[in-house]
Amino acid sequence: EMRANMADLRRAGATVEYHAIDVTDEAAMGSLLGDIYARLGRIDGVVHGAGVIEDKLLADKASDSWSRVVETKVFGLLLLARNLHADSLRFLTVFSSVAGRYGNSGQSDYAAANELMNRLCDQLSARWEGKVNVRALCWGPWGPTRHGAGMVTAETEAKFAAKGVTLVDADLGRKILAAELARTPEGPVEVVCGAGP
Numbered sequence: 001e002m003r004a005n006m007a008d009l010r011r012a013g014a015t016v017e018y019h020a021i022d023v024t025d026e027a028a029m030g031s032l033l034g035d036i037y038a039r040l041g042r043i044d045g046v047v048h049g050a051g052v053i054e055d056k057l058l059a060d061k062a063s064d065s066w067s068r069v070v071e072t073k074v075f076g077l078l079l080l081a082r083n084l085h086a087d088s089l090r091f092l093t094v095f096s097s098v099a100g101r102y103g104n105s106g107q108s109d110y111a112a113a114n115e116l117m118n119r120l121c122d123q124l125s126a127r128w129e130g131k132v133n134v135r136a137l138c139w140g141p142w143g144p145t146r147h148g149a150g151m152v153t154a155e156t157e158a159k160f161a162a163k164g165v166t167l168v169d170a171d172l173g174r175k176i177l178a179a180e181l182a183r184t185p186e187g188p189v190e191v192v193c194g195a196g197p
Contacts, residue, residue, distance in 0.1 A: 004147040023050045023076030033083040042088035045181065049095040050076045051113075055106040069109040074116045081124055091133040091181055094121060098140050098165075098192060114138070118190045130185045137180060140194040143167030168194040 006016045021028040036043060052072045054065045077094060084092065099107045100114025118136040125134040141160060144150045150167060152160065157167060176193045 001145075001148040008146070023079065024071045026079055029076075029079040030083050033080075037085065043084060044088065045091040045093070046080060046084065046089070047093045047095065047177075048073075048077055048080055048117075051095070051110075053107075053110055055110070057106055058108045061109065066109045070113040070116070073113040074120070077117050077120055081120070086128045086132055089128075089132045091135070092121075092124065093133075093135045093137060093177075093181060096121075096136040096138045096190070098138050098194070101138050101190075101192060121189050125185065125189045133181070133183060133185045134189055135180050135183075136190045137177070138190060138192045139173070140165055140168050142173060143169055145170040166195045 002018075006018065009016050019032055021032055023029060033043070050072050052069050054069055056065070073094075080092070094117050096117050097110065097114040098104075099111040100116075100118055103111050118138070121134050121136040125132070128134065141151045141156070143157075152167070160167070172195060173193070180191060180193075
């Protein structure tokens with residue numbers, strides 16, 4: 001799925017590099033971003049979409065699992081903020097989740113991670129004084145995309161539907177992302193995304 005997406009981007013004229021690193025590794029993140037700045041001179045925008053899901057009820061959750069889920073999102077964002085140069089950065093967008101805003105059974109760690117990212121985005125927006133378009137996009141679960149089945153099983157989709165939550169259509173998701181990337185820094189930092197009442 002990832003390779004097919006990269007091929008689509010290349011066919012559309014983009015130059016694509018893929019670097020596999022642990023976003024919670026301070027040295028690795030610093031080295032990667034430092035290399036990009038050295039080679040290209042600037043970074044215009046970042047979409048932070050790293051995440052781990054290990055759903056279980058809190059009573060059944062091991063502390064190392066909790067740490068993996070929370071740290072991937074939160075430490076990844078903190079290390080990005082530490083290493084990005086705000087003077088040339090136009091946007092920083094994080095893929096958050098409606099679980100952070102509304103909660104979800106078996107996702108206390110995932111909800112906490114996303115809500116922490118939302119609050120960090122508020123702080124970064126204030127720190128960068130409106131010069132960087134900072135957005136926390138709180139997505140619902142995504143449906144099928146061109147190259148993948150989406151984020152949920154049919155059983156999970158039915159549970160969401162019973163709660164009135166519809167899957168994010170890939171075309172709608174792309175339009176929402178494009179619109180948010182194009183906005184000026186003014187306006188809400190945290191945006192709940194997807195179809196709904």
